[in-house]
Amino acid sequence: MPVPESFKAAVVPEPDAQHIIQDRSLPPLEVGEVAIKITATAVNPVDWKMRDWKVFVEKYPAVLGSDAAGEIAEVGPNVSGFAVGDRVFFQGIINKYDSCTFQQYCKMPAALVSKTPKNITDEQAAGIALATVAAVTGFYDKTGHGLTPPWEKGGEEVGKGKAIVIIGGASSVGQYAIQLARLSGFDRIITNASPANHEFLKTLGAHVVLDRSRATVEDFQAAVGELPLDFLFDAISLNVTHRLGVQILQAAKAIVSNHVVGVFTGDPEGLDPEITALSQSKEPKVEIKQVVGLGSSPALRHLSEPLAKSLGGEDGYIAKGLYIPNRPRVVPGGLGAVEEALDLNRKGVSGEKVVFRPSEA
Numbered sequence: 001m002p003v004p005e006s007f008k009a010a011v012v013p014e015p016d017a018q019h020i021i022q023d024r025s026l027p028p029l030e031v032g033e034v035a036i037k038i039t040a041t042a043v044n045p046v047d048w049k050m051r052d053w054k055v056f057v058e059k060y061p062a063v064l065g066s067d068a069a070g071e072i073a074e075v076g077p078n079v080s081g082f083a084v085g086d087r088v089f090f091q092g093i094i095n096k097y098d099s100c101t102f103q104q105y106c107k108m109p110a111a112l113v114s115k116t117p118k119n120i121t122d123e124q125a126a127g128i129a130l131a132t133v134a135a136v137t138g139f140y141d142k143t144g145h146g147l148t149p150p151w152e153k154g155g156e157e158v159g160k161g162k163a164i165v166i167i168g169g170a171s172s173v174g175q176y177a178i179q180l181a182r183l184s185g186f187d188r189i190i191t192n193a194s195p196a197n198h199e200f201l202k203t204l205g206a207h208v209v210l211d212r213s214r215a216t217v218e219d220f221q222a223a224v225g226e227l228p229l230d231f232l233f234d235a236i237s238l239n240v241t242h243r244l245g246v247q248i249l250q251a252a253k254a255i256v257s258n259h260v261v262g263v264f265t266g267d268p269e270g271l272d273p274e275i276t277a278l279s280q281s282k283e284p285k286v287e288i289k290q291v292v293g294l295g296s297s298p299a300l301r302h303l304s305e306p307l308a309k310s311l312g313g314e315d316g317y318i319a320k321g322l323y324i325p326n327r328p329r330v331v332p333g334g335l336g337a338v339e340e341a342l343d344l345n346r347k348g349v350s351g352e353k354v355v356f357r358p359s360e361a
Helices: 045-053 129-140 172-183 195-204 217-224 239-251 273-279 298-311 334-347
Strands: 007-011 020-024 033-042 068-075 087-090 105-109 113-115 163-167 188-193 208-211 229-234 259-263 287-291 327-330 352-356
Touching: 007 334, 033 087, 033 327, 045 334, 113 298, 129 172, 129 229, 129 259, 129 287, 129 298, 163 172, 163 217, 163 239, 172 188, 172 195, 188 195, 188 217, 195 208, 208 217, 217 239, 229 239, 239 259, 239 273, 239 287, 273 287, 334 352
Parallel strands: 163 188, 163 229, 188 208, 229 259, 259 287, 327 352
Antiparallel strands: 007 020, 033 068, 033 105, 033 352, 068 087, 087 113
């Protein structure tokens, strides 16, 4: 099933415009690349922020989307381990429009593509890569907390004897952060969420789930107990959650590091100076680190490439039941559903990932 000469894409034609459907084509595959027919693509906050806030967009017409699943359509030179028809999932490449996912076909470096195991659907697979890479960057890259990842020697025990707090456990990033904390061997994983998601998050590996709207700093302190708090991961990364993270670390009985690690949200207002002042107001002084999880970045290939292999295939974490995808909420209508899907994500969903099918008629 070779890539057709032209196919459909949802395109932002100019600043402040909504998506329209246009024809696109792909250039020939380069060394190490594969072409992919996109069967499902997930929507993330970065997608509507790129359109509405005009961040990360360098030129128009723009193709957005960077989280998808599909089937290998063509295999480029010097690619091994992939064949036409293989089911795959991947994080697309922001601002490289031939590698974005709000279209029916794209191309990707094969090293960043995971094989979809038989035990999950394409709709489930579509929402794995982007949020996982964000959490992986926060946990394991030097720009985040710098732990040894679980696929390396000793990485499965780095959390032994320690606690971790994850703010926003029911978010897409939060669900994967909980599972990474479990794979890293943390003895106590504490998070917060609305009550409807408490039991589900415990199945992912959380030991304590506090009420998102009611839990106090003292409640987090009690949940951590006597264990040293290794670091705090903020999956929401708003000023209100940064503030909470600083307060939790400063109230802990013992800490391993002073890191509040959050995912960069692209918020043009940046970090509130009052929170920065709070972080330095008393001991321990807290360092707020915001990471950017772009798996295609050369600086992150040391994590994104082994991650792609560890997650996918019939012997990876997902096939073994050790890593559970976000639950998809499918919006019907193919590429014509882009605006509806973006609006749904912007309004907020709890415990689910918004997905649509670009190849759907």
